[in-house]
Amino acid sequence: PEIMPTPFPGWTTVFRFPYIVPMYIACRMKIYQTILTALAVPTAAGLTSTGVLSPSAFGFITGYSVIATGTLFIFGEIFRRTIGFIYLSPDKAEIIISHMNWWGKREDIRCLICDIVPPEDINEEVSDYFFRVKFFDSADFYLMSTKFGGIKCKKSFDHIFNKEL
Secondary structure (H helix, E strand, C coil): CCCCCCCCCCCEEEEECCCHHHHHHHHHHHHHHHHHHHHHHHHHHHHHHCCCCCHHHHHHHHHHHHHHHHHHHHHHHHHHHEEEEEEECCCCCEEEEEEECCCCCEEEEEEEHHHECCHHHHCCCCCCCCEEEEECCCCCEEEECCCCCCECCHHHHHHHHCCCC
8 A cells, every 4th residue: 555646647656765754854954954054153153253152162053063064965965866756657668756856855757767777787786775776868876775665566666677676
């Protein structure tokens, strides 16, 4: 049973990454953290210049803010490239790959199966924690993990990636 009906009627849900919701939350957190940093550091600088806040406290606030924001941006980039859903068309020739954009919103990419580089051609193992999904006509790649589950239709998954798990 699916958690939600497919947004593409007639298409088969092949893959659903089980941790997409926590990834969405972390991706949204980077935006809030950036806003908080943009407000906290100048405020702390102003308070330090008036003598209300000690220079060491200002250093702590600035250091913490920069490290937290940087960490969330790095993980946000990984999350942006992680595939959340894969859908297979009724004629089994096309797929829709859903992932998050920089803002944490869902973005769908529609492509032909023949445009996907087989994992073994780029020395990727489908059984690894994460493996790259590349396209012949682009240098971009996405990340996918089957190690934690998520395959909803193994036959369709094997059809797309020409690979047995």
